[in-house]
Amino acid sequence: MTDLEFQPKIIGFLCNWCSYRAADLAGSTRTRYAPNVRYVRVMCSGRVDPAFVMKALSLGADGVLVAGCHPGECHYLEQNYKTMRRMTMLQHTLRQLGVEEGRVRLVWASAAEGHRLAKAIDEMVDRIRSLGPLRWPAGWQERPEVLAAIERVASEHASAAQEVAT
Amino acid sequence: MVRYAFYPGCSLDVSAVAYDESVKAVCAKLGVDLVPIADWNCCGATEYWGHDALIAQALIARNLARIDPELEQVTAPCAACYLNLAKVDRMMREVPAAAERVNRALAAGGLHYEPGRVRVRHLIDVLYEDVGRERLTEASTGSLDGLRVAPYYGCQVVRPFCDNDDSEQPVRMDEVLTWLGAEVVEYPVKSQCCGGHMSQISENEAFELIRRLLDCAHRSGAEVIACMCPMCQLNLDAYQGRVNHHFGTGYHLPVLFFTQVVGVALGIEHDVLGIGREIVPAREALRAHGATVVAAAEGGRDVP
Amino acid sequence: MSRRVGVYVCHCGSNIAGTIDCEAVARAVGERVADVAVSRDYKFMCSSLGQSMIQEDIEKEKLDRVVVAACSPHLHEKTFRRACSNAGLNPYLMQMVNVREHISWVTKDQVEATRKATAMVTGAVERVKRQEALEPQYVPVNPATLVVGGGIAGLQTAIEIAEFGHPVYVVEREPSIGGHMAQFDKTFPTLDCSACILTPRMSEAGQHDCIHLLTWSELESVSGSVGNFKVRVRKKARYVNSEICTGCGVCEEKCPIKVVDDVFEAGLGIRKAIYMPFPQAVPKMPVIDTAHCIWFVRGKCRACEIFCPTKAIAFDQKDEIVELEVGNIVLATGYDLFDCRRLPQYGYGRLDNVFTSLEFERMCNAAGPTGGRIVLRDRETEPRSVAVIHCVGSRDKRTNEYCSATCCMAALKFGHLVRERIGAEVYSFYIDIRTFSKDYDEFYQRVMDEGVHFVRGRVAEVTDVPRSPAEEGKLVVQCEDTLLGVQRRIPVDMVILMGALEPRADARDLALEAGISCSMNGWFTERHPKLDPVATMTDGVFLAGACQGPKDIPSSVAQGAAAAARILGMITRGRVEIEPVVATIDEERCSGCRICNALCPFHAIEFDEARHVSHVQASLCKGCGTCVAACPAQVIRGAHFMNEQIFAEIEGLLADAWSDVSEPVAAFAAGGVDD
Structure with missing residues (x-):
């Protein structure tokens, strides 16, 4: 049956202290959830460079999950707040690039919340399954408006950088 | 100033005219702008829920749907009406399937309600939060002069939705009346049930429930009971004589709507507030705090 | 750059092998991923035989990188690092893949589990090829x-x-x-x-x-x-x-x-x-x-x-x-003890003879305010009946959901003290009695024998409003007795609230x-x-x-x-090993923009005004990598979590992404299960 149904491929960045352990806990408690997320361990969700997300999407991932400690519970005190800011900006850029809402998600899961992480993954897989494969960047060539948006982002960045410099 | 859609409900039209009168007088005095919902209908009280849930919900949602699109809040003085409006809005927000069903029913009448569009609030919350302590204290004329009031909340204003107060021992009415110069007595049974329609089902049970409330108010030295619900007012006021007869007691406790007490504090004439419509007359208790009451009523008419 | 990577897929008995076709994973990675010199699966990698297998391969096969697909690195990373180290391989050239907690224990579908395991092992191989030898750091320990x-x-x-x-x-x-x-x-x-x-x-x-x-x-x-x-x-x-x-x-x-x-x-x-x-x-x-x-x-x-x-x-x-x-x-x-005023239905602060557990402790104490006499608030009258209410602020969605662990036993102790000292009737209102430790349940039995009445049910309210002459002048505890299935109103003279333990404010x-x-x-x-x-x-x-x-x-x-x-x-x-996972700034290429400076909550990044570059103090850096991700010039290097390592890992994880799902990885995975 699995070969017939679309199986999204999702890259999941897990912080070492909370969400990686949440995934460990989901395992020890035998909490079943969708097998579509492939994990990358990072020390902190703050390590997740937006470029990692873009890289994953450009290599054929249908979605990206970033999971960290709850706000206020970061092992590095406050770095997940920076993740939050970064992800907000990234979401903005992704919208311009035509990546649907819900393909890239930020989730908080403490080391005690295996169940919560599992549930978030199941929801995300369902959502992405309903959106279908991203096929990105293969899709760019087919969609001139996306190409135009990419150009626009690049030129906005360039002019912003120039502004800062002067 | 925020404007509020106003849902009066049937009781305020019939059995609780005094509530209607005092709500309007008090809100006018405080600059709380109430905009009645055009062509509102009965909320169905508690009866319809047992009969047919969809009809009950649609009946209530129709009122929500009819609220002027420019208004974002609705207030209802009647406890049952308030609870019904709040309950249906919440249910539609939390259960999309139910919202869809209700809206399908509303569509037959060309109406639609977007769950969560308006915020449903009881009038006590409007006074407590929006008008606030400062303005109420300022507006007080001192005419309550330490009138000893038992604050009676009943069930429906504080249960099950009680986001900003304690559902067992609420304090909002206590505080509002205290700001206005009343002496709010300790009334531990403040959120217990008055029996509602129990008087139609089993008088003995109903009388016992009413007796407890009267007894506690009497013991705590209250001169009047202030309530928030037409049903509560009716039970405590209209059945007081029969309760006395049944138990051989001699309670004599006027039961007013809290807005009537607020109105007295604001110096509004008693007949404008509907004081005198109650069965156990409040006049005497209010007169006991005489000097200021008369002074406040100057230029107006006192209750005959 | 050519590497010789050894891949080891652990069965963990049937914990992993029951869901993942370990042999198929090892075979696929060995055949399809570049630079894999050895790829094996084995029953228990953490056993001494499993470890010596790795060590022998490092020596005989001249492995310079190792991937172990087994359980969580939080359990066995140290084990496998030591194994590599013993064979002369730098421990940071080993990478673990958690195929047990993250795959076999959470996945039902064997084909999908095997597919995910293959992808994650591939990612780890791509990553480990770019890992660097790191030296653990040591700092002296102040004995104070x-x-x-x-x-x-x-x-x-x-x-x-x-x-x-x-x-x-x-x-x-x-x-x-x-x-x-x-x-x-x-x-x-x-x-x-x-x-x-x-x-x-x-x-x-x-x-x-x-x-x-x-x-x-x-x-x-x-x-x-x-x-x-x-x-x-x-x-x-x-x-x-x-x-x-x-x-x-x-x-x-x-x-x-x-x-x-x-x-x-x-x-x-x-x-x-x-x-x-x-x-x-x-x-x-x-x-x-x-x-x-x-x-x-x-x-x-x-x-x-x-x-x-x-x-x-x-x-x-x-x-x-x-x-x-x-x-x-x-x-x-x-x-801190739970502030019992937060549950006004129990009347603390309003009803004189409602006491907190800590007040009652002081009352029982011979050196306390009443000289150890159990009396009402008037300091004279001994209560003839006492209610002890458990779980006040514990096991309650409105306050704290957790169990405060100590209150059941303290409540039993109070029951005993009241019975022993003044012989009053004691009613203990509980949800469950939790006497979990050595000699605790025996104490419960003893207190029951001493005549304390236990009522199972959460108390609805404590009130001084009487409903009958018997209730006059009493505190009435209203509760549904869930064993009898009836509402009970028990008039008492004194109520003790077993407040929850809460974190310090x-x-x-x-x-x-x-x-x-x-x-x-x-x-x-x-x-x-x-x-x-x-x-x-x-x-x-x-x-x-x-x-x-x-x-x-x-x-x-x-x-x-x-x-x-x-x-x-x-x-x-005398000294402590610290992970060498720290950030370093390539000062030659740092533009001095100072974006990273404010990002570090540990103040590990300082700005060298003279040279107009930022600098990481290794002893303060905790290795989170937030600055690494933020550097616009990409000149901050996060040891062990470098950009190129993570990019390579992502590439490996998605190696099957461009192929049609029916081939080739899925095909061998499915085939592997049938074989």
């Missing part, structure tokens, strides 16, 4: 220890460390050490007198050469890291010269001001404006409460000064900041200062809930007692001792 909190848990730690001759600083915010245990009368289940077993410990700590007590003091700040913390402590002014005060107590006797003691006497008793909280206080020295002292409020009186035989009163004393250097820190800050501030985290409820988070409940995620910071979660005395003492053992181990070793 800071203990925050002078309750029984903290004292246990302090005494055990001090016994080995190492200095310990105990910071206590109250005027005396002793904590909650000093307030109790009897301890369950043995009923020994709390003071009799605690005060010897207190004086031992007070007199120990190696223990330095900083009472009436609070922790201000913590900086540095494991082995070498710098700590600032505020010693609040006592207004008493500690050098010459003899603790004779004349000042207290002469002070005309009486104050309700909300702390030690839980509001039930009074103290003076100059006071020692209790007679056995350590240090035996009073403190002036400036909020009530007439001299501080109105500039008059000075009675204490006049009568002090040694002239020890010092009104001009100021707060003092003490700076300490310690190698390790133990947090033993205990708990300022626990989150302390956690932030110490660099550790709190659970959702606010308790300090331990390193591992089962295997390491003593350490925290921050090296060198340990937990003892109820600050980590509700705990009784034996558990607090055990945890305090465990913390001491861990610290003694570190002191004995």
Whole structure:
């Protein structure tokens, strides 16, 4: 049956202290959830460079999950707040690039919340399954408006950088 | 100033005219702008829920749907009406399937309600939060002069939705009346049930429930009971004589709507507030705090 | 760059192999991924045979990288790093893939599990090829220890460390050490007198050469890291010269001001404006409460000064900041009792004869405000019936969902004390009786035999509004008895509320200062809930007692001792290994934009004004990598989590992405299962 149904491929960045352990806990408690997320361990969700997300999407991932400690519970005190800011900006850029809402998600899961992480993954897989494969960047060539948006982002960045410099 | 859609409900039209009168007088005095919902209908009280849930919900949602699109809040003085409006809005927000069903029913009448569009609030919350302590204290004329009031909340204003107060021992009415110069007595049974329609089902049970409330108010030295619900007012006021007869007691406790007490504090004439419509007359208790009451009523008419 | 990677897929008995076709994973990775020299699967990789298999391959096959697909690295990373190290391979050239917790235990579909495992092992191979040899770093451990909190848990730690001759600083915010245990009368289940077993410990700590007590003091700040913390402590002014005060107590006797003691006497008793909280206080020295002292409020009186035989009163004393250097820190800050006013239906604060558990403890205590007499608020009448309500603020969605662990036993103890001392009827209202520890359930049986009535049901309300003549003048406890299935109204004279244990109100501030985290409820988070409940995620910071979660005395003492053992181990070793996962800035290429500077909460990044570049202080860097991700010039290098390593890992994880799902990885996976 699995070969017939679309199986999204999702890259999941897990912080070492909370969400990686949440995934460990989901395992020890035998909490079943969708097998579509492939994990990358990072020390902190703050390590997740937006470029990692873009890289994953450009290599054929249908979605990206970033999971960290709850706000206020970061092992590095406050770095997940920076993740939050970064992800907000990234979401903005992704919208311009035509990546649907819900393909890239930020989730908080403490080391005690295996169940919560599992549930978030199941929801995300369902959502992405309903959106279908991203096929990105293969899709760019087919969609001139996306190409135009990419150009626009690049030129906005360039002019912003120039502004800062002067 | 925020404007509020106003849902009066049937009781305020019939059995609780005094509530209607005092709500309007008090809100006018405080600059709380109430905009009645055009062509509102009965909320169905508690009866319809047992009969047919969809009809009950649609009946209530129709009122929500009819609220002027420019208004974002609705207030209802009647406890049952308030609870019904709040309950249906919440249910539609939390259960999309139910919202869809209700809206399908509303569509037959060309109406639609977007769950969560308006915020449903009881009038006590409007006074407590929006008008606030400062303005109420300022507006007080001192005419309550330490009138000893038992604050009676009943069930429906504080249960099950009680986001900003304690559902067992609420304090909002206590505080509002205290700001206005009343002496709010300790009334531990403040959120217990008055029996509602129990008087139609089993008088003995109903009388016992009413007796407890009267007894506690009497013991705590209250001169009047202030309530928030037409049903509560009716039970405590209209059945007081029969309760006395049944138990051989001699309670004599006027039961007013809290807005009537607020109105007295604001110096509004008693007949404008509907004081005198109650069965156990409040006049005497209010007169006991005489000097200021008369002074406040100057230029107006006192209750005959 | 050509590598020789060894891949090892563990079966973990059937834990992994039951769901994942380990052999197929090993075969696929071995055949399809470049640079894989050896790819094997084996029943138990963590066994000595499994480890020696890796070691032999490293030697014979000249492996320069190793991937182990097994359980969580939090369990066995150290094991496999050591195995590599023993065979002469740098331990940081080994990468683990967690195919057990993250795949086999959570996936039903065997084909999908095998597919995911293959992808994740491929990612790890791509990553490990780019990993670098790193050298673990070592820092010396300062043998001094800071203990925050002078309750029984903290004292246990302090005494055990001090016994080995190492200095310990105990910071206590109250005027005396002793904590909650000093307030109790009897301890369950043995009923020994709390003071009799605690005060010897207190004086031992007070007199120990190696223990330095900083009472009436609070922790201000913590900086540095494991082995070498710098700590600032505020010693609040006592207004008493500690050098010459003899603790004779004349000042207290002469002070005309009486104050309700909300702390030690839980509001039930009074103290003076100059006071020692209790007679056995350590240090035996009073403190002036400036909020009530007439001299501080109105500039008059000075009675204490006049009568002090040694002239020890010092009104001009100021707060003092003490700076300490310690190698390790133990947090033993205990708990706050739930404020029972938050459940107004139980009437605390409104109904006179409703008491909190702590008030009742003080009442039972012979040295307490009633001299140990169990009486109503009027201080005269003995109650003829007492209700004890369990779970007030515990196991309740409105307040705290957790169980406070100690209250059932304390409630049983109260039942016993009431029966024994005044013979009153006792009704214990419980949800479940939790008597989980040694000799605890026996105590429950005993208290039942003593005639305490147990009513199962959560109390709806406590009211003084009577419904019948029998209820006149009584407190009525209304409750659904869930065993009988009836509503009960039980009139009593006294009600005791077994309030929950809650995290200290300022626990989150302390956690932030110490660099550790709190659970959702606010308790300090331990390193591992089962295997390491003593350490925290921050090296060198340990937990003892109820600050980590509700705990009784034996558990607090055990945890305090465990913390001491861990610290003694570190002191004995003399140095501590720290992960070399730190950031470094390529100063040649740093533009000096300073974006990274503000991102570091540990202040590890400093800006070199002269050279106009930023610089990471390795000793302060905790390795989170946030600056690495933020550097616009990409010149910050996060050791062991470098961009190229992570990019390579992503590439490996998605190696099958462009192929149609039916081939080739899925095909072999499916085929593998059938074969």
